[in-house]
Amino acid sequence: MPEGDTVWLTAHRLNQALAGRPVTLFDLRVPALATTDLRGQTVTEVIARGKHLLTRFGNDLTLHSHLRMDGSWYLSRPGQRPRRHPEHMIRALVGNTDWTATGFRVHDLRIVTRAGESELVGHLGPDLLGPDWDAARAVANLRRDADRSIGEALLDQTNLAGVGNMYKCEVLFLERTNPWTPVREVGDLEAIAATSYRVLRANRDHPEQSTTGYVGRGREHWVYERGGDTCLRCRTRIRRAEQGEPPRARPTYWCPGCQPRAEAVD
Incomplete structure (x- = not known):
């Protein structure tokens, strides 16, 4: 999507x-x-x-x-x-x-x-690219289901509107947060909302989507669709796993070195 x-x-x-x-x-x-x-x-x-x-x-x-x-x-x-x-x-x-x-x-x-x-x-949360963007309300929405994984919560458009699977993976990498971390264990939801806003705003005026600052093929993303490649930050091999319940499960990419979690998915 x-x-x-x-x-x-x-x-x-x-x-x-x-x-x-x-x-x-x-x-x-x-x-x-x-x-x-x-x-x-x-x-x-x-x-x-x-x-x-x-x-x-x-x-x-x-x-x-x-x-x-x-x-x-x-x-x-x-x-x-x-x-x-x-x-x-x-x-x-x-x-x-x-x-x-x-x-x-x-x-x-x-x-x-x-x-x-x-x-x-009307059911949508604050729009990251709209005039109604309200970071505090977005964070409050995320906290409504504290046991949900942050990866799934970010994709829920009733929490905040605009984040898709690619930005989910990239934002969580930038914030060093494992996608399977329950919302209640995320230390800084405000930072995740702010980074989501920043990366979408940075890419909205052109079709190219880059979170690394580069637009060359294979260099535009930190982890998304780079499963098996080495992390550009720490050289750990990037992982890929399905997250969420079918039919809404999404391929999720993360770096175990930069985004550690004791019970990470295997």
Whole structure:
């Protein structure tokens, strides 16, 4: 699933192309919404809320979409064929005289009123990249389930919105915290929240995601997808294990030297 910074950048680019312009093309290719027509309406803004995308229109309606694991939005000029994906994967088209936004395999398409947005995103915790970011509330949310592992707690979007599996692994490495540590045993949850905020903010304006400061292939991450390689900090071999209960289990990477824990998973 895309990280919060990827969703934020998608919303930012869609907003630049669509906001303030009347809609000339509107086509939702899902049965429940197939007859919805917002042509003539003006897009007021496109925003990200955690990993959700909200496209707001001047008539107080909002188009909600979610990328999940395989969804994406692409921008092209009118009349140009969108790249990469075949026609049958298109689920949404929103366009104006300058740009066409094509949603390939986007999920959870809904049309709601502005007030109804809370039914779709009201359960989310503070958004790391949103105007509502509140570190103290995020830490309080994490503490609600003190026996839960910090790795699973960070992925719970009701605690704080935006951290995905990659940032989970990288933030915990940077804070020298074993992913299986119960929240009650984490010494500095405030630092984990602050580091999550810092790394997502640092990467939100470009598609490259780096936590090391390098963007070269194989050098951009400290531990993520580096299982079996040596730690860039201490040269210990990086470990990989599944964390969480199926079907929500995620591959987790950590350095036993930098992130020790007596009962670490074997």
